[in-house]
Amino acid sequence: MNQDQIRHYLQMYLVVGSVNCKASDPITIVKAALSGGVTLVQFREKGADALQGADLLRLALQIQALCRAEGVPFIINDDVDLALEIDADGVHIGQDDENAAEVRDRIGDRILGVSAHTVSEARLAVQHGADYLGIGPIYPTHSKDDAHEVQGTAILCELRENGIHVPLVGIGGITEERAAEVIKAGADGVAVISAITEAKDVHETVVRMKSKVGNTLRERITSQRLI
Numbered sequence: 001m002n003q004d005q006i007r008h009y010l011q012m013y014l015v016v017g018s019v020n021c022k023a024s025d026p027i028t029i030v031k032a033a034l035s036g037g038v039t040l041v042q043f044r045e046k047g048a049d050a051l052q053g054a055d056l057l058r059l060a061l062q063i064q065a066l067c068r069a070e071g072v073p074f075i076i077n078d079d080v081d082l083a084l085e086i087d088a089d090g091v092h093i094g095q096d097d098e099n100a101a102e103v104r105d106r107i108g109d110r111i112l113g114v115s116a117h118t119v120s121e122a123r124l125a126v127q128h129g130a131d132y133l134g135i136g137p138i139y140p141t142h143s144k145d146d147a148h149e150v151q152g153t154a155i156l157c158e159l160r161e162n163g164i165h166v167p168l169v170g171i172g173g174i175t176e177e178r179a180a181e182v183i184k185a186g187a188d189g190v191a192v193i194s195a196i197t198e199a200k201d202v203h204e205t206v207v208r209m210k211s212k213v214g215n216t217l218r219e220r221i222t223s224q225r226l227i
């Protein structure tokens with residue numbers, strides 16, 4: 001997949017697992033998020049009450065089917081075996097997960113996302129074959145217990161200024177109100193759990209957030225052309 005396609009998919013990226021879906025069930029939330037226009041879905045089944053075994057597999061397959069019906073790529077967090085078993089479109093791994101170069105070998109040309117927190121982690125991930133980098137936490141988050149220190153949008157500017165030109169997605173505490181500043185700082189999209197899974201109206205929240213991302217990307221491209 002080329003970088004323009006990856007950038008498109010990163011624009012409005014839903015990260016979701018059953019643990020994050022308290023207001024409603026995961027299927028209802030994913031359906032509403034897809035109808036609102038999410039461009040990529042990551043299945044992240046993590047935490048004390050996470051599903052396991054057959055229940056986990058069932059939910060993964062159900063969400064995958066919903067994504068396929070909408071032509072939206074479906075990525076698995078951490079679990080490369082699961083991704084291969086169900087023929088997912090890709091995987092997302094972090095610095096404490098399986099080595100990125102080995103994962104690239106295992107998954108072939110499926111999408112590979114890697115978390116990075118510094119310029120050197122970013123450079124290495126790119127060398128190892130990452131298609132995109134997940135950068136966070138941009139803001140405080142309650143969705144990841146072992147999140148790093150909050151980085152702010154400055155990390156996105158720093159990565160771009162240091163020659164990291166691969167597709168980047170910001171993650172961590174991103175809301176409708178904050179989406180534009182993440183894009184202005186250099187991200188190609190926003191990856192979101194709680195602002196979507198805990199929204200009163202999931203569909204409308206996604207519509208509004210996606211429109212802010214799209215408008216800000218267009219403004220950024222226009223201002224770059226003027227320089």
Ligand SMILES: Cc1ncc(COP(=O)(O)OP(=O)(O)O)c(N)n1
Pocket residue numbers: 015042044046077078092093094095096097113114115133134135136144169171191
């Ligand atoms: C898009 C995206 N970016 C970053 C992460 C975090 O990955 P990781 O650091 O491996 O942490 P866990 O999500 O596995 O707890 C992500 N999942 N997605």
Ligand SMILES: Cc1nc(C(=O)O)sc1CCOP(=O)(O)O
Pocket residue numbers: 015115134135136137138140141142143144147148171172173174191192193194195
């Ligand atoms: C899964 C994840 N990774 C992060 C990182 O910093 O790498 S922050 C995070 C949680 C994002 O959830 P929310 O949108 O609810 O803040």
Ligand SMILES: [Mg+2]
Pocket residue numbers: 077078092093094097
């Ligand atoms: Mg991980």
